Amino acid sequence: MMQPLKNVLGRLMFASGLDALLLGRTGVVVAFHRVHEDRDVYGLSIDRRTFQQYCEFFQRHFKVIPLGEFVAKLERGEPLNRHLAITFDDGYRDNFDNAVPVLEKLALPATFFVVTQWIGSNVVPWWDAHGTRSWMTWDQVRELRRRGFEIGSHTRTHADLGSITGPVALKEIVGGRLELEERLEGRIDLFAYPYGGSQHMADSNRELVKAAGFRCCCSCYGGVTLQGDDPFDLHRIAISPWYASPEQFGLELVRGMRPPSSTSRIPCCGTSEVTGR
DSSP states (O other): OOHHHHHHHHHHHHHHTHHHHHSTTOEEEEEEOOEESSSOOOTTOEEHHHHHHHHHHHHHHSEEOOHHHHHHHHHHTOOOTTEEEEEEEEOBHHIIIIIHHHHHHTTOOOEEEEOGGGTTSOOOOGGGTTSOOOBOOHHHHHHHHHTTOEEEEOOSSOOOBTTOOHHHHHHHHHHHHHHHHHHHTSOOOOBBOSSOSGGGBOHHHHHHHHHTTOSOOBOSOOOOBOTTOOGGGBOOEEOOTTSSSHHHHHHHHHHTSSOTTTGGGOOSSOSGGGGTO
């Protein structure tokens, strides 16, 4: 099915209210990465205008809540009933500059998962080697928390937790949390693992996440969340230009609860992989 047709079908589904029947008892966690000022975007990046369209769509068709509250519902075994949580990965400066004003304008909560060793640094990850990048400063991360946004851990160095285990993994998981708590002078209990595919989280490391005192372990693949799902195997859906519109995104939730192009191959940070190339 071509994207234009999917876009039309998605619009019809939400205009008719059929989505309320099909998605009524589910929850959704979405993941954003870069939010550019203009439309010159790639990979898992989107432009600010498109980001606002997504936020307005979420506000119309879902109840947007903080991720911490979403996790609490899972912990208590409560139905999710079209609740949605907005998250961001890595700690890009454009999140602060371009996404936060939209979120505040619409009064929407969000969670920012940051790589602690990248904040305030000049690190260039492999997927940004051909483009520009800039990370938030620690003052900006503290400002996010002061404004009421949640901060979560994304490890110290964006390590692949499917490839490392033992003391090295422990340093990434626990060390990232301790650095955040020291910098922010408060408890950090939300965690998202880098790259986000099922193959990027070893079972032993998931146990380390639990032992470290986190309340969740977020992936970056999969689809909707259901009552009774494990918060330590929490699916998230990466938003990218692969979707022609927010309505197509909604249609994909109903069609198969995940994008069709081998989602487990899609890293939570990257470029051309989002189209399956």
